[in-house]
Amino acid sequence: MMADTTVPADGVDRRDFINIAAVSAAGVGGLAVVFPLISQMAPSADVLAESTTELDVSAIEPGQSIKAVFRKQPLFVKRLAPQEIAAANAVDASSLRDPQTLAERTKEGHGDILVTMGVCTHLGCVPLGAVEGENKGEFDGYFCPCHGSHYDTAGRIRKGPAPTNLEVPDYEFTSDTTITVG
C-alpha cells in the first residue's frame, strides 16, 4: 500500500505506468479494429477478379473503333487510319496539356492500334466518337458532351476542362490480333 501513495524521486509512480500502459493497449486495440472497418470498403476480391479482358482486334477496319468493357467501364479500341496517324504526329507534343506522342500511347509494332479507357478524365462521362456517326469533336477523335472536352485522334486532351489524356490501360498483345487488358 505504501508504495502506491509515495511518489518516487523521479516523479513517475506505478499508477502513471499503469495509466500509460492501459491507454496504449486500448489505443492499439482501437486501431486494430479501425483497420478492417476501413479496409472493408476497398474493392472486394470478386471485383478485383473481374480485372482482365481479352479482345480480338483483327476485325477492326482502319478508321473504325469498337467499344468494349473493362472493369465494368467502357474501353475504346481504335485502328487508326493513315491520315489519323499523320494528324496525331503533326502536332508538337510538348505544346499539349498532357504532353505525349502517339508512339508513347501505342505498342511498338502496333502503332495503329489505340487502346484507351472510354472515360473522360474530367468527371468520368463516356466520350462520343467510338460509334459510327457520333460527334468526334473539333480534333476528330473523341468528344465528351458533359462539359465539352475535345480529344484528338490519339485520345489526347486538346480543349475543354479534362486535365489529362484518355487513360491508356495496361495491356499487351498476346498474339498479333489479340490483346489482354489489365
Add this chain to the structure above:
Amino acid sequence: MSFPWAKEYKPANDFTKWVDEKLPLPRLVYNAVGAGYPVPRNLNYMWNFGVLAGFCLVLQIITGVVLAMHYAANAEVAFATTEHIMRNVNWGWMMRYMHANGASFFFLALYIHIFRGFFYSSYKAPREMIWLLGVVIFLLTMATAFMGYVLPWGQMSFWGAKVITGLFGAIPLVGEPLQIWLVGGFAPDNAALNRFFSLHFLLPFVIAGVVILHIWALHIPGSSNPTGVEVKQESDTVPFHPYYTAKDGFGLGVFLILYAAFVFFLPNLLGHADNYIEANPLATPAHIVPEWYFYPFYAILRAFTFDFVLSAKLWGVLAMFSSILLWFLLPWLDRSPVRSGHYRPLFRKFFWFGLIPCMAVLFVCGGAPAEEPYVMLSQIATAYYFIHFLVIIPIVSSIEKPEPLPYSITEAVLGSDKDAVLGENTTPAT
C-alpha cells in the same frame, strides 16, 4: 435556459406528476415547444421554416422506412424494385412520390431557412453554435439526398454517382485510391449502391440527432426576431403554445397544399426523365445534371475551366466545397453589432441586389448545358459569391452606419414602450 417569466410546468394530475418525478419528458416538451417557452412576439413567416424543415425530416424518415420495406439495394434488381414499388406495391407510387418530392420540399425549406439567417444575421453572437450546427445539418442532408438519388439506379442515378465520386479523384496523390475506396470498385456498381443505401438509411437519424443539438442550442438565447433587438422584458414575448403552434400550423398547412400539388399533379416535374432508364455504364445521358437543389453548387464546380497553379478540375472541387464551408466563418466575418438587415442600409442592398441575383444566376447556370453564355455567367457569379462573403460582408460591417433601432420588440410592435421613455433609446443597441 429561457427567460425568468417562462411559465412553469405543472403536472395536471397524479399520473403526470408521477411521470414528471420519474422522467420529466412532458416537462421538457412543455419548456421546448409548449407554453413554457417564451418567444419574441414579432416573428414573421420567415421563422416558420425551421419547423417546416423538421417536419420534412420526419416525413422523409416515415416514407423512407416504408420504401425500404420494398426496395432491394442490388444493381441487378434495384431499378426493377423501384418500378415494383411504383406499379405493384399498394400505394407504393404515393410513398415514392412523397419521398422524392419530400426531398425537394425539404431543401426548399432549408434554403429559405438559411437565407432568413443571412438577411437577419441570425448567425451572430450569441447564436453562433446554432448556426454552425445548422451548416452541419445542411451538409449531412446534401450527402443523404445525393445517396438517395443513386438508389433507383436509373441513368441519372448512376452518372450522378460517377461524376460526384469522380470529384474525389481530383485530390492530388490520394485522389484515385480514395475514389476507388469510396465506391468499392473502379466505377459505381453493387458495392457502391449497397453502401449508399446503408448510409442513406443511417444519416437521417444522425441528422435528427444534430437537429436536437441545434434546438438545444437555440433554447439557450431563444429565437432572434425581425428587429434583431434582443428580448428585454415579458411584454416582448408570447408563449410558444398556443401562439406559434397555431402560426406554424397554419404555415404548415400552406406548405402541405403546395407539396400535395406536386405529389399528386406534378410528381415528376422536379425529376429527370433519364432516371426512368436503367443505369447503363456504357452510355452517358446527353445532359447530366443533379437535382435542382444542387444546381448552384454544381455551377460553381463547373465554373473553373482554366488551369492556374492547380488544375481546373481541382479548383472546381475546392470552390464547390468551400462555398458551403465558408458559412462556418460567417459569424466572424460579419462584425456589425446590428443583426437585422432592416436596419442595415448597405448590407441590405448587397443582399437583395448582390447575393440573391448571384444565387439565381448560379441556379440557372447549374441546370444549363456547359456552353456559353452559361460558363461565363457562372464564372462571374462564382467570383461574386466569394467576394460577397469574404470581402463585402466584412467591409460593409465595419463602414456601414446602421439606422436607428427600436428600443425593444414591444416598441417595434406597438409603436411605443413605456420603459423606453426613461432613456434615450434611438442609439443602435443590440
